[in-house]
Amino acid sequence: MGVLACAGLVAFVRPSSPATAMSRASARSATTAALRAARVTPAAPAAHGAGAPFPGLDSLRGASRKLRARFLSPGRAAGLTVLRELFGDSAVSRAGVYAAGDSSGAFHFITMRPFADKVKGRIGSYRIGFFPAEQHAARSKAYGNPEGFLEVTSSNADTPISDHFRLRDFLTKDQVNVWPKYLVLREPLVDKLELVLNELRTMGVEAGRLQVMSGFRTPQYNQQGVGAGGRVQDSRHQYGDAADVYVVNGARDWMSDLNRDGLVNTRDAQILADAAARVEGKHPDLVGGIGVYKATSAHGPFVHIDVRGTRARWGAF
Numbered sequence: 624m625g626v627l628a629c630a631g632l633v634a635f636v637r638p639s640s641p642a643t644a645m646s647r648a649s650a651r652s653a654t655t656a657a658l659r660a661a662r663v664t665p666a667a668p669a670a671h672g673a674g675a676p677f678p679g680l681d682s683l684r685g686a687s688r689k690l691r692a693r694f695l696s697p698g699r700a701a702g703l704t705v706l707r708e709l710f711g712d713s714a715v716s717r718a719g720v721y722a723a724g725d726s727s728g729a730f731h732f733i734t735m736r737p738f739a740d741k742v743k744g745r746i747g748s749y750r751i752g753f754f755p756a757e758q759h760a761a762r763s764k765a766y767g768n769p770e771g772f773l774e775v776t777s778s779n780a781d782t783p784i785s786d787h788f789r790l791r792d793f794l795t796k797d798q799v800n801v802w803p804k805y806l807v808l809r810e811p812l813v814d815k816l817e818l819v820l821n822e823l824r825t826m827g828v829e830a831g832r833l834q835v836m837s838g839f840r841t842p843q844y845n846q847q848g849v850g851a852g853g854r855v856q857d858s859r860h861q862y863g864d865a866a867d868v869y870v871v872n873g874a875r876d877w878m879s880d881l882n883r884d885g886l887v888n889t890r891d892a893q894i895l896a897d898a899a900a901r902v903e904g905k906h907p908d909l910v911g912g913i914g915v916y917k918a919t920s921a922h923g924p925f926v927h928i929d930v931r932g933t934r935a936r937w938g939a940f
């Protein structure tokens with residue numbers, strides 16, 4: 624990894640890139656330009672998006688001000704000339720994590736593998752399967768194919784994408800020994816989860832962290848759970864804008880007793896769901912599904928949160 628540093632401003636380059644040819648001064652100005660340019664230039668709407676470009680992202684760090692990454696499809700990366708200036712042409716054509724930052728910390732541009740790199744349901748040896756729109760006409764734009772995939776390697780999986788979440792948190796939970804893995808993820812979901820965490824604290828609820836029980840689900844993985852009482856065929860989890868989460872305080876990886884009544888049950892999940900609903904009230908562009916789930920022998924109570932673009936509620940509401 625190459626590192627350029629100047630007066631507290633750094634640009635990391637991963638994988639190897641022509642940045643060594645760049646002077647420190649130009650790295651600083653280009654980095655500043657990158658942050659400024661990305662803030663003012665509206666990005667193209669995602670093919671799988673639901674509505675306005677980057678709903679909820681009124682700046683690079685999102686409504687939460689806690690985002691630390693922007694995901695770039697090949698087309699979107701090509702339009703960001705500062706990405707090329709800062710990291711070279713390979714940043715546009717080669718999937719990777721490119722980090723720039725200032726005194727407030729690193730910010731990552733992550734360029735994707737194009738959707739067309741998926742051949743016969745796989746990229747490399749990682750099984751992804753076939754999206755609903757590959758099998759029948761999409762019922763709406765929000766159910767179209769994703770633009771591309773984030774390539775997650777064993778060395779970049781811990782990249783922070785916001786103050787409280789890493790790339791690793793959203794991976795499909797299968798094929799544990801296969802690398803690289805591929806991930807569909809949308810920034811507005813991460814933004815919403817950060818806002819929910821903050822909202823809980825504003826409500827006076829102790830909220831150490833939000834654990835992602837299930838984030839992205841590849842279509843082939845989602846398909847395994849489709850059926851009565853199980854997953855739905857067109858689950859938003861396949862589109863990278865849904866997560867099943869619960870609040871963890873302390874060492875045990877389980878929903879906490881949020882209302883402090885001595886029990887961990889659906890009432891605690893309801894508090895988490897209420898926080899998500901309050902976030903939607905303050906940020907209508909992050910509207911989506913909120914579902915409350917009770918505990919089973921396999922997991923504690925949890926809440927599904929997504930940013931599908933239209934309001935949906937289920938469970939104990």
Ligand SMILES: [Zn+2]
Binds near residue numbers: 865
């Ligand atoms: Zn879910």
